[in-house]
Amino acid sequence: MGLLDRHLEIKTPEQIGLMRRAGLLVGETLDLLGAAAKAGVTTGELDALAEDNIRSHGGVPSFLNYGHPPFPGTICASVNDEVVHGIPGSRVLVDGDVISIDCGAIVDGWHGDAAITVAIGDVAPEVTELMRVTEEALWAGMAAARLSGRVSDISRAVETTVRSQGDYGILEDYVGHGIGTEMHMAPNVPNVAHRGERGPKLVPGLALAVEPMVTLGSSETDVLDDDWTVVTADGSLAAHFEHTFTVTPDGAWVLTALDGGEERLTALGVPFGGR
Numbered sequence: 442m443g444l445l446d447r448h449l450e451i452k453t454p455e456q457i458g459l460m461r462r463a464g465l466l467v468g469e470t471l472d473l474l475g476a477a478a479k480a481g482v483t484t485g486e487l488d489a490l491a492e493d494n495i496r497s498h499g500g501v502p503s504f505l506n507y508g509h510p511p512f513p514g515t516i517c518a519s520v521n522d523e524v525v526h527g528i529p530g531s532r533v534l535v536d537g538d539v540i541s542i543d544c545g546a547i548v549d550g551w552h553g554d555a556a557i558t559v560a561i562g563d564v565a566p567e568v569t570e571l572m573r574v575t576e577e578a579l580w581a582g583m584a585a586a587r588l589s590g591r592v593s594d595i596s597r598a599v600e601t602t603v604r605s606q607g608d609y610g611i612l613e614d615y616v617g618h619g620i621g622t623e624m625h626m627a628p629n630v631p632n633v634a635h636r637g638e639r640g641p642k643l644v645p646g647l648a649l650a651v652e653p654m655v656t657l658g659s660s661e662t663d664v665l666d667d668d669w670t671v672v673t674a675d676g677s678l679a680a681h682f683e684h685t686f687t688v689t690p691d692g693a694w695v696l697t698a699l700d701g702g703e704e705r706l707t708a709l710g711v712p713f714g715g716r
């Protein structure tokens with residue numbers, strides 16, 4: 442692969458094709474988990490399902506043993522006021538919960554990373570709305586990406602989409618990221634636009650994970666004693682949606698979406714760049 446500069450990993454079209462395989466495995470795994478997440482199921486059971494599906498399709502869970510202390514799961518399972526990095530275990534999901542499931546896999550050395558938030562049974566209308574707004578912001582961010590545009594175009598679209606629809610908190614301490622031969626690479630992809638910070642130029646072969654984390658209250662967070670679980674400081678509920686995507690000369694391609702993002706991108710008037 443060529444390196445545009447020291448910081449950004451630029452993939453060839455063939456390498457992006459390999460990333461699509463990892464992305465599809467992540468997308469398929471999240472599809473399974475979304476259907477399996479029901480009242481009475483533990484987050485640990487969801488984790489086992491994810492690990493089985495990834496390994497049985499030739500992938501490796503990328504979260505497992507990541508970081509310090511080593512993350513002990515295949516998925517992050519973040520329930521209610523947990524925003525991201527929740528550790529799966531014996532917690533039983535109950536009606537009215539909202540769970541964010543983040544999943545990553547490596548296939549032949551290439552990474553995919555995506556997240557969904559799922560309502561368990563009946564949740565309050567404002568929670569359904571929070572989920573809708575967060576997912577819409579993710580797609581607006583990806584739809585704003587143009588070759589020769591900037592990473593800040595994505596950030597601005599995410600922020601504007603959220604802020605235009607209510608008094609939500611948008612996490613700033615946690616951001617999206619470049620992705621490829623590692624899960625977390627340059628550049629950062631913030632969910633808010635900062636004046637004067639345009640970020641790197643968007644070029645073919647750059648792959649990014651966009652992941653708005655939005656709350657019904659404050660954007661301030663704390664980390665629990667397990668050194669991983671990020672919770673809202675005010676106890677408000679949170680949602681998190683993420684996709685890995687790239688922009689080809691033909692348009693955007695959402696590598697972790699089952700249809701490559703074609704349906705939603707088309708609805709947003711954005712050319713589909715997948716194949």
Ligand code: MG
Pocket residue numbers: 543544545554555556652683
């Ligand atoms: Mg993720």
Ligand code: MG
Pocket residue numbers: 554555617618650652683
């Ligand atoms: Mg990520």
